[in-house]
Amino acid sequence: MTRQRAVGAIRRRGRWLVPSAVAGSVVLTGTVAAAAPSSPAPAAVSGFTGELNAVSAVSASDAWAVGATGRFGMVPLIVHWDGRNWSRVKGPGIPVSGKLFGVSMVSATDGWAVGVNPFKGNHILLHWDGTSWAPVPGPAGGKGALLGVSADSAADAWTAGPRSLVRGGPAPAWRWDGTGWTQVPITFSGQFADQNAVSAASASDAWIVGQVHRNGMDKALTLHWDGTGWAQVPTPDLGLGPFLFGVSDASPGNAWAVGLTEGAPKLRTLILHWDGSAWRRVFSPSPGLQGDSGARFGNELTAVDTISKTNAWAVGDYTVKGTGQQAALTVHWNGTSWARVPNPGETSGGDSFLNGVSMVSATEGWAVGQGSTGALILHWNGSTWSRS
Numbered sequence: 001m002t003r004q005r006a007v008g009a010i011r012r013r014g015r016w017l018v019p020s021a022v023a024g025s026v027v028l029t030g031t032v033a034a035a036a037p038s039s040p041a042p043a044a045v046s047g048f049t050g051e052l053n054a055v056s057a058v059s060a061s062d063a064w065a066v067g068a069t070g071r072f073g074m075v076p077l078i079v080h081w082d083g084r085n086w087s088r089v090k091g092p093g094i095p096v097s098g099k100l101f102g103v104s105m106v107s108a109t110d111g112w113a114v115g116v117n118p119f120k121g122n123h124i125l126l127h128w129d130g131t132s133w134a135p136v137p138g139p140a141g142g143k144g145a146l147l148g149v150s151a152d153s154a155a156d157a158w159t160a161g162p163r164s165l166v167r168g169g170p171a172p173a174w175r176w177d178g179t180g181w182t183q184v185p186i187t188f189s190g191q192f193a194d195q196n197a198v199s200a201a202s203a204s205d206a207w208i209v210g211q212v213h214r215n216g217m218d219k220a221l222t223l224h225w226d227g228t229g230w231a232q233v234p235t236p237d238l239g240l241g242p243f244l245f246g247v248s249d250a251s252p253g254n255a256w257a258v259g260l261t262e263g264a265p266k267l268r269t270l271i272l273h274w275d276g277s278a279w280r281r282v283f284s285p286s287p288g289l290q291g292d293s294g295a296r297f298g299n300e301l302t303a304v305d306t307i308s309k310t311n312a313w314a315v316g317d318y319t320v321k322g323t324g325q326q327a328a329l330t331v332h333w334n335g336t337s338w339a340r341v342p343n344p345g346e347t348s349g350g351d352s353f354l355n356g357v358s359m360v361s362a363t364e365g366w367a368v369g370q371g372s373t374g375a376l377i378l379h380w381n382g383s384t385w386s387r388s
Helices: none
Strands: 051-059 062-069 075-081 086-088 099-107 110-117 122-128 133-135 148-153 156-160 173-176 181-184 192-202 205-214 217-225 230-232 243-251 254-261 268-274 279-281 299-308 311-319 326-333 338-340 353-361 364-371 374-380 385-387
Touching (some): 051 075, 062 364, 075 099, 099 122, 156 192, 205 254, 243 311, 268 311, 311 364, 326 353
Parallel strands (some): 192 243
Antiparallel strands (some): 122 133, 148 156, 192 205, 205 243, 217 230, 243 254, 254 299, 311 326, 353 364
């Protein structure tokens, strides 16, 4: 079970805020949302506007999801599940502007959330101590977006961010040792690389995934931490334009990475499995339109979480044939194959996207994203997905 290791990923084709790869600025795309609630007290979030980009569940009565709300989607959004209701959590430690992309909870009294303040180009790095969220200083002068975070203990956590702003090199990984955040260098083969997600199983086993740009082409990027340093690990030949958006590291011999590939046939979901010695591609459902004709986004998986070797979930979205609308996608691994599982986000009307997933057990889990009327939260009870 990897409940605290499900992290958000940056979407290539969706309606997220995309950090610039050049100057640390960001580009706003998408729709205008209503203003954020002004009350400082927690309020029920049923029907609230905005988007949720990541979720992390500690237990059946303790889960967190993060994203953005407010005008133009520029207000950080943090919501909490107490076993009965989802409610919005606010406080002086949460910035008034920004978007949150990742969350990782170690326990009820320890967790992290990360993102970016688009107006200043600064990262957002928040810590939960059981009472409130508060900003924590990070390295690199505070510049650049953070897209994912993963904590395997109170004294060990990692963040992932996009391309470095200095000399076109990779963004170094940031590590928490229980007292502060420090930079850890990363080397790779290519001109530059984007880090989209991170997942840590232990202090000596973690993965970062994304894409590396080499000779004018994009290739899938997988980086492994062995307790001493980060090293690039080869992936299979995945054709044109593969992107990895999510990763789940369950153990040294069991990890999953998900995304999409633009190679023929185009715009298909992508799932890779690590068996302890090599990455291999595993067939994944792509129920939506493929190719460029009529496809707005195609098929993509944005996040994954692992319960056991025979039980894992991945989420994303696909373009519905016939309508051209985008629909939430949930797929399940049963130890033999990945299969599509229906969810209410597919039939809610309008576009829907899933950006994060976190499973407590085989009978308890959450998936979050955005629907046509605001944030989308789905709950798994062991047999069906329902809208929360």
